[in-house]
Amino acid sequence: MLRRIELEVLATVDRGDIISELAMKLDHSESYLSRGVGDLAEKRLVYTERDGRRKRVVPSDARAVERYQDLVRQYPHIDFPELLTGKALEVLYYLDQPRTVAEIADQSDNYRNTVNRVLKRFRDRGLVGADNGRYDFNADFDRLHEFARQLTHHLHRQRLETVAQKGTILWEDYDEFLAQTETEIDIEAFHETGLAQFAAFDLQFLLTDHRYYFYSEELDILSPADLCCHTLLIDDSSRYRSYCLLLLRLVDVDEDDLREQAAKYGLEDEIDALLRYLETHGDVTDDRLLEWDEFQKLAAEYEIET
Template identity: 50%
Template sequence: MLTEGEIRALTALHGEQTVSKLATNINRSLSYTSELVERLETAGLVETRRRGKTKQIRLSDTKALELLTDLTQQYSHIDWPELLSGAALRVCYYLDTPRTATELARHADVHRSTVHRALAPLQHRGLIYQTDDGAYALNDGFEQLSVFARELAHHTHRQTVEEQADTYTILWESLDEFLVQTTTEISEEHFVPTGPDQFQRYGLPLLARDRRYYLYSETTNELSPERLCCHMLVIDSGARTQSYCLLLLSHVNIDRDELRAQATKYGVDDTVVELCTYLDTSGAQRTPRLPEWEDFQELADEYEVSL
């Protein structure tokens, strides 16, 4: 997320400084510091302006940097750049709740050994501890670490989408991915179209809307029906959307294990269980948002879906 040098520069910036002053403060060369500033400015974390022949630098107005400043001021004796460099911030993102090394490795997409190595210095300084069942957890007073990591990722996601669209809403996000709603058509390769329009790929043409939906992911090129279903429920979990998801689950060959895994990832576990139970019992077990079985049969006939 951030290198040690970048964090050191951010924590050393107080008010406005010149590049040469910042280089002195972080004990780095002028050329190295200039490169740091360029990267941080591109990331929207610092702002620069010319005053005569010198470039003045200051922190940008972002929630993540407010949190970092609070941490460094409250615990000025801690070498934060050293503790938070490497994979530490990636792991801290998922310490919003106690998690085992295996869970953290899976969520942060790193090896278990990396988790232990990244968290060992934080544990040594008393920032985190391990519970009786071996889970890592933040100590009281340091919960802000996870909030900082999340705000930093959110800032990065906003920077990414603002390069493509002026107006947007981030509907869901993780460390490396996010689901966004916009009225702008985005053709950049890492923005994968999702939402109602993608039902046409499965022979289920839904009513077109002005809004467009994209999954930003650097590792996903094409959506599975399991993921599409979960995206729809994130976008709108209303009765109409749930009926459309029922059509999709009935119409294509769904991997139930994959569906459950994606539902957990996107936080729609309960709704997906209700949909599957509804289909398995032919509507005998249904929630108020799900249609009567006879009504769903009519909708299925309209879309030529066999139940």
């Protein structure tokens, strides 16, 4: 996410530092440091200003920068740039509560050995501790998790704004996010989702003016399980739940995959309610689900057997 040189600059830069002076302070060549500053400027974590022939570097007012610089000022003896390289920020992102190595590895999709190495680095410095196999932050070092979250959100916002100026992030994790926009996005890794994609299964619904995209560099195509979960994140109303039920009844969705996706998005209860509704023919107490006879009529309109 951030290279060591970028973390070093963020840890050191004050308002209006000159690049040549920063290079001397950090013991790097001016050209190397300039590349790091350029990368940070592209991410809008710093800005550069011309002062005659010199270039000054100004930290942005992004919350991630503020969190990080507060930590550096409070604990100047800790080499945060060295600690936060590699997979460290990703591991810290998922340490929002006491978790085992296996839980963090599953959530971050990393090997357990990788997570172990990162946590050992922080444990050796006294920043995290373990109790019954669950790791948690010591003292107020949970701000490292806040920094990882704030930085991730900032970078997601920057990525979205480069392709859609008016956009809202509805859900996110370390390397993926779901966004609402007012314009079409035709860029690789942005996958259109929501009700618009139900048309691929011959389910045509009245759409709003908004469009919805799921950003992921890992996915090639969205599965019905993805579409169902994204739709509930977009709108968990009775109408949208009914549309998801139509999709689940129409398509042979793997239940294990659906439940796995539900856990990823924090929708375990919602998906469980939909599955039980279909299994019991509506014998579920939930105000956001139609009476079974009403759902049967809706399904008949789309020629779907119930």
